[in-house]
Amino acid sequence: MSFAAFLQQYPTYTTTQKLDTLRASDYSRLDATGQIYLDYTGGGLYADSQVRRHQEILLKGVFGNPHSSNPTSMAATRLVEGAREHVLRFFNADPAEYEVIFTPNASGALKIVGEAYPFAPGGHYLLTFDNHNSVNGIREFAHARGAAVTYVPLALPDLRIIETQLDGFLDRARPGHNNLFAYPAQSNFSSVKHPLEWIAKAQQQGWDVLLDAAAFAPTNQLDLTRYKPDFVPLSFYKIFGYPTGLGALLAKRTALHKLHKPWFAGGTITVASVQGDKYYLAEGHAAFEDGTVDYLNIPAVEIGLQHMESIGMEIISERVRCLTGWLIEHLTELTHSTGVKLVRLYGPASTEARGGAVTANFFDKNGRPIDHRSIEEQANKVNISLRTGCFCNPGAGEVALGISRVELDVCFNGPGHEERLTIDDFRLCIDGKSSGAVRISVGMVSNFQDIETFLNFCRGLLQ
Numbered sequence: 001m002s003f004a005a006f007l008q009q010y011p012t013y014t015t016t017q018k019l020d021t022l023r024a025s026d027y028s029r030l031d032a033t034g035q036i037y038l039d040y041t042g043g044g045l046y047a048d049s050q051v052r053r054h055q056e057i058l059l060k061g062v063f064g065n066p067h068s069s070n071p072t073s074m075a076a077t078r079l080v081e082g083a084r085e086h087v088l089r090f091f092n093a094d095p096a097e098y099e100v101i102f103t104p105n106a107s108g109a110l111k112i113v114g115e116a117y118p119f120a121p122g123g124h125y126l127l128t129f130d131n132h133n134s135v136n137g138i139r140e141f142a143h144a145r146g147a148a149v150t151y152v153p154l155a156l157p158d159l160r161i162i163e164t165q166l167d168g169f170l171d172r173a174r175p176g177h178n179n180l181f182a183y184p185a186q187s188n189f190s191s192v193k194h195p196l197e198w199i200a201k202a203q204q205q206g207w208d209v210l211l212d213a214a215a216f217a218p219t220n221q222l223d224l225t226r227y228k229p230d231f232v233p234l235s236f237y238k239i240f241g242y243p244t245g246l247g248a249l250l251a252k253r254t255a256l257h258k259l260h261k262p263w264f265a266g267g268t269i270t271v272a273s274v275q276g277d278k279y280y281l282a283e284g285h286a287a288f289e290d291g292t293v294d295y296l297n298i299p300a301v302e303i304g305l306q307h308m309e310s311i312g313m314e315i316i317s318e319r320v321r322c323l324t325g326w327l328i329e330h331l332t333e334l335t336h337s338t339g340v341k342l343v344r345l346y347g348p349a350s351t352e353a354r355g356g357a358v359t360a361n362f363f364d365k366n367g368r369p370i371d372h373r374s375i376e377e378q379a380n381k382v383n384i385s386l387r388t389g390c391f392c393n394p395g396a397g398e399v400a401l402g403i404s405r406v407e408l409d410v411c412f413n414g415p416g417h418e419e420r421l422t423i424d425d426f427r428l429c430i431d432g433k434s435s436g437a438v439r440i441s442v443g444m445v446s447n448f449q450d451i452e453t454f455l456n457f458c459r460g461l462l463q
Ligand SMILES: Cc1ncc(COP(=O)(O)O)c(C=O)c1O
Pocket: 041, 042, 105, 106, 107, 108, 132, 134, 184, 186, 187, 188, 212, 213, 214, 215, 235, 247, 392
């Protein structure tokens, strides 16, 4: 297929040309090494200039542990607090309303909410089927403390939530109890973007809202002045690739007051006493940042945010939309000589309210599923990086792959499976069905050639 045909169908792609220039200058190692990177939902890629600018800071300055008040400590504090303020600006959050808590990643942010949210009998944890496991995992805190746990189902084929059904679930918040509703702004399985309007709606009905922005934030502007979830977890490496090991929990100050942190650590208290057996938690973010923050890497977060701002989120979103549309259209039209389609797509087939991850399974000419691991192995041989499995999103996977509750019960209650179940045991259990899928995700510096190379790889699978 020609680039001209693509441009004719997606003329706005030309408005994103600046990303081609950037790819040539700041991400040249992609083409120099011949890598076709299609796992942006797994992790973003960093620009050379981000690393250089970070290195310059480290090479020129002297930085000490920010828990002191000596000159090198204060130098580190200035950088950390500068980055913190920048995170708020990036998400258009009012500092009077939101706090930024630095965490190791999105999962670390979610753990803070899970372990400190006041779940109790009468309370409720409501979550959509397509949450990441780090959001699913919060249900264990809810179960342990006697709160009800309910999943909102997904509807095939798009893997979206039926709005009227959601309304029925949102009606179930019990006044006077603590109710938490969690959903991804963008699913990391189907790439469905759920409406951000649910946030205010749920809050009006008595829910605190946890909006998982980990897969959404890399290619969409999250505006916390317009939409005001109580808790927003995210990972910075997913947005701009570098540094890894840092994420944040953006939390409304009012919501933070609700949390009961179950312990204290260095840096989280104003006073703690051994003989008095007493401690006083610090205010705001300090109460939740256990020990010393990653003060040498946090400056790289600010550099990453500046890098994103210098490009503009609208340009990134538009590029991803164009490439995803083209990819879906040409992937889903591939047909074997027998008339059997090469792929079955899981998620929306249009670019409307969806992001840049395309999840599918591949089939041979007789309609038999091709193991996703075999697709990955073949892709690896030609330097195409894609993701396979269920991407830590088992709920969406179960719905997409048609794995029923009964089948899962049989599997989990099978002999020897009470305590331990390997992924191979699981595959055997759901014999004949796919246990996962292939995810191709497009990102900030993807280009037409990446997509064409992948489509040509797929054409080579036709029989
Ligand atoms: C939607 C979503 N939430 C949460 C996470 C967890 O992020 P991390 O592994 O960086 O903690 C991911 C990672 O893939 C994700 O895609």
